[in-house]
Amino acid sequence: MRTALLAAALLAALAAPAAAQRLLDWSEAEVALVGQHGPWPLPPARDASNRISGTPVGIALGEHLFNDARLSGDGLMSCATCHQAGRDWSDGRARGRARVDLDRRTPSLWNVGYLHWFGWTGAGDSLWAQSIRPILDPLEMAGSRERASRLLREDKDLACGYERAFGTKPDGDDERLLVDAAKALAAFQATLVSPRTRFDDFRDALVAGDREAAARYGLSEQRGLKLFIGEGNCNACHFGPRFTNGEFGDIGIAFFVRPGEVDSGRLGGIATLAASPFNLLGRYNDDPSGISARRTRHVRHLHSNFGEFRVPGLRQVGRSAAYMHNGGFATLEDVVRHYSEVSPDRLHSDGTPLVRPLGLSAQQSTDLVAFLRSLDADPPPRPAPSPLCP
Amino acid sequence: MRLLAALFAFFFANAAWADCPLDLGRGTGLVIFSDHYMIAFRPDPLRIEVGEPFALLFNVCTKSGSAGELVAVDAQMPEHKHTMNYHPSIVSKGDGRFRAEGLVFHMAGHWEISIDVRAGEEIERLTHDYYIK
Numbered sequence: 371m372r373t374a375l376l377a378a379a380l381l382a383a384l385a386a387p388a389a390a391q392r393l394l395d396w397s398e399a400e401v402a403l404v405g406q407h408g409p410w411p412l413p414p415a416r417d418a419s420n421r422i423s424g425t426p427v428g429i430a431l432g433e434h435l436f437n438d439a440r441l442s443g444d445g446l447m448s449c450a451t452c453h454q455a456g457r458d459w460s461d462g463r464a465r466g467r468a469r470v471d472l473d474r475r476t477p478s479l480w481n482v483g484y485l486h487w488f489g490w491t492g493a494g495d496s497l498w499a500q501s502i503r504p505i506l507d508p509l510e511m512a513g514s515r516e517r518a519s520r521l522l523r524e525d526k527d528l529a530c531g532y533e534r535a536f537g538t539k540p541d542g543d544d545e546r547l548l549v550d551a552a553k554a555l556a557a558f559q560a561t562l563v564s565p566r567t568r569f570d571d572f573r574d575a576l577v578a579g580d581r582e583a584a585a586r587y588g589l590s591e592q593r594g595l596k597l598f599i600g601e602g603n604c605n606a607c608h609f610g611p612r613f614t615n616g617e618f619g620d621i622g623i624a625f626f627v628r629p630g631e632v633d634s635g636r637l638g639g640i641a642t643l644a645a646s647p648f649n650l651l652g653r654y655n656d657d658p659s660g661i662s663a664r665r666t667r668h669v670r671h672l673h674s675n676f677g678e679f680r681v682p683g684l685r686q687v688g689r690s691a692a693y694m695h696n697g698g699f700a701t702l703e704d705v706v707r708h709y710s711e712v713s714p715d716r717l718h719s720d721g722t723p724l725v726r727p728l729g730l731s732a733q734q735s736t737d738l739v740a741f742l743r744s745l746d747a748d749p750p751p752r753p754a755p756s757p758l759c760p
Numbered sequence: 761m762r763l764l765a766a767l768f769a770f771f772f773a774n775a776a777w778a779d780c781p782l783d784l785g786r787g788t789g790l791v792i793f794s795d796h797y798m799i800a801f802r803p804d805p806l807r808i809e810v811g812e813p814f815a816l817l818f819n820v821c822t823k824s825g826s827a828g829e830l831v832a833v834d835a836q837m838p839e840h841k842h843t844m845n846y847h848p849s850i851v852s853k854g855d856g857r858f859r860a861e862g863l864v865f866h867m868a869g870h871w872e873i874s875i876d877v878r879a880g881e882e883i884e885r886l887t888h889d890y891y892i893k
């Protein structure tokens with residue numbers, strides 16, 4: 371017995387330095403920067419502009435509507451047609467395909483409830499307003515307010531779910547019912563929170579000073595993370611626990627969607643936002659304090675908005691190919707190559723440019739991709755939606 | 761200590777400013793001044809977070825004792841030469857007090873806050889460097 375204990379102690383003594391060697395040196399400043407990317411998960415998202423946000427009955431109604439193709443004009447397309455649970459709430463395609471082929475990629479819905487601008491150009495200032503857009507867009511679901519309201523009034527289960535969620539029976543106000551349907555859709559989508567990852571385990575261990583636990587994170591991943599928060603300056607925009615500051619940037623992707631036609635990005639998004647009857651300055655905002663509308667009230671039109679697109683979060687990024695707003699890159703390796711080789715001539719900046727060619731070595735590129743893949747994790751299986759009114 | 765002594769000397773030499781209220785409700789704010797103006801301000805909430813909207817509360821005082829007006833507030837990152845993505849609005853609270861709403865520092869780093877004030881025809885710009893991590 372004593373021999374066995376001695377052997378175990380010797381093994382432990384040998385293993386400890388080996389584990390310690392697998393942890394790179396992290397300065398106090400670096401630990402602070404890494405710490406900014408957590409903890410994860412965040413508290414559940416709540417939207418003051420949506421009175422059923424976070425309510426179980428609202429979420430249940432939203433999940434049923436999310437999968438209901440009757441919201442579309444031809445009854446063939448639901449939200450889940452493009453935002454598929456099995457494809458990380460996207461469609462796995464370079465660019466979306468609805469009634470026609472679209473010009474932009476279908477964004478994943480992971481962690482969408484934490485955003486403050488929605489869609490690639492921020493044309494929506496709430497998740498519920500954004501949820502109305504594809505329903506009404508003739509290129510996508512091609513539905514209508516009349517169709518959505520009729521569905522809520524005439525389908526027995528949905529009408530019951532509506533009454534539970536909103537406290538009243540669906541009435542004859544078609545536009546309000548469309549908005550309420552969108553608020554239920556938003557309540558459901560806000561529950562789509564990505565799981566913890568190996569990065570989160572490393573981050574928590576590093577911040578807690580647990581070197582042994584931190585050393586379980588791969589060396590290549592650690593080197594990639596150091597690049598991400600250091601020389602690469604990726605965290606300037608991919609900031610915080612969601613790895614996005616939620617704002618917009620021009621990273622040198624081509625403007626043209628086809629010869630003679632450009633995608634103006636955020637510039638057009640702000641114009642669409644201002645013209646929308648569903649923005650947070652309108653009558654459908656449930657937040658009497660007005661606080662939820664602060665960004666909308668103060669958003670600024672800038673010439674530099676042209677060609678800017680929303681900075682996507684990076685959680686589950688390795689599972690969400692293709693990349694960029696136009697799906698122009700098929701792999702993470704392509705993305706890293708872009709940042710390594712992007713032409714300074716394409717990027718207009720009066721000061722020190724935020725995006726510049728990093729000139730990464732092959733090893734550095736590999737490390738950066740390894741780090742990005744450590745932000746992925748398998749989500750737990752989803753149970754089938756529960757009946758609205760059993 | 762040297763800073764306090766300098767402030768005392770400054771106020772002694774500019775008696776009209778001695779009445780300028782520097783307390784903005786939750787302790788004394790930041791103070792900047794020029795030949796004509798002294799401005800106290802603080803953020804609300806007190807801690808500015810990257811990407812989160814905040815307001816700035818101001819007391820604008822003039823050396824002459826005449827009413828000062830806060831005309832505009834803005835901020836830019838000097839290194840990158842870009843402004844905020846938001847345009848603050850200003851509400852006067854009376855007695856030289858103002859609230860600028862709708863500021864967002866969307867990136868960590870060095871921001872230069874510019875504060876335009878006037879107490880007559882001419883607008884004067886005062887600036888303050890703010891570092892956010």
